[in-house]
Amino acid sequence: MKPFSQPRYIRIFHWVNLISLFLMLTSGLQIYNANPVFGGRAGWHFPPFVLLGGWLAGGRHWHFAAMGLFSLNFFIYGLYLVFTRRWQHRFASAKDVTALARTTNAKRRTFAWHRLLYTAAIPVLGLPILTGIAMYKPAQFAWLVDWFGDWQGLRVVHFLAVPFFVGFTVLHSQLARRAGGDRLLDSMFWPES
Numbered sequence: 001m002k003p004f005s006q007p008r009y010i011r012i013f014h015w016v017n018l019i020s021l022f023l024m025l026t027s028g029l030q031i032y033n034a035n036p037v038f039g040g041r042a043g044w045h046f047p048p049f050v051l052l053g054g055w056l057a058g059g060r061h062w063h064f065a066a067m068g069l070f071s072l073n074f075f076i077y078g079l080y081l082v083f084t085r086r087w088q089h090r091f092a093s094a095k096d097v098t099a100l101a102r103t104t105n106a107k108r109r110t111f112a113w114h115r116l117l118y119t120a121a122i123p124v125l126g127l128p129i130l131t132g133i134a135m136y137k138p139a140q141f142a143w144l145v146d147w148f149g150d151w152q153g154l155r156v157v158h159f160l161a162v163p164f165f166v167g168f169t170v171l172h173s174q175l176a177r178r179a180g181g182d183r184l185l186d187s188m189f190w191p192e193s
Helices: 008-034 056-084 094-102 106-136 142-147 151-187
Strands: none
Touching: 008 056, 008 151, 056 106, 094 106, 106 142, 106 151
């Protein structure tokens, strides 16, 4: 059986992403509860067991710390893709679009979908990053706030970007499982035994 051995740094990238995204999600819900995006202070609140930070300032501290960790990890991974030229194998090309339209090979279609999804991650990640930067420093990035209409529009887009990213993560995992089974998915986090 061919091993699915991933380099240690790939496993580290995946673990850091998983941990930082969990911290950002739970602390972001704590921030949301301070003044819900939908319905104002009387709006629907998330239950305490899914929150991190204990209060608004605590949630913000956790959120920004996790954002820094995620951003650094994302930047390093971007450098890795560029310097190793792995981006040529990770991102979609016209061949993938053609394969989806013409091939009957199920494995080739799975790989094409996976690369298209991987490429779509750039705007999916870009939206919460841009809106997050604008909310973090609205005076310095007033032009960015204006892109989204106003402060409330910015908050709505940032909040709604989260389900898209969670959906991306689930689809990414399922396509990896479909392409290489549980062994491939496990190899992204654990060394081959």
